């Protein structure tokens with residue numbers, strides 16, 4: 001796909017830009033849809049377990065990063081939530 005865009009740019013600059021824009025837009029749309037469907041990713045600190053084990057024994061504590069859930073919001077979902085919060089605060093209950 002990238003090769004196709006590069007070839008299109010070589011012989012026709014305007015069409016190449018359009019193809020590139022379409023590819024970028026499609027990728028962004030796919031990422032947005034995937035963030036709507038799968039809003040979480042595994043916490044990197046505890047790799048989704050929600051707890052951190054002590055180096056010896058069976059002791060553990062809850063992961064402070066994800067507060068023991070093992071889940072972290074994906075970047076696209078964080079952005080969506082921020083926009084939704086601003087929109088909600090701007091449109092409801094404060095007239």
Ligand SMILES: [Zn+2]
Pocket residue numbers: 043044045046047048049050051063064065066067068069070071
């Ligand atoms: Zn964690």
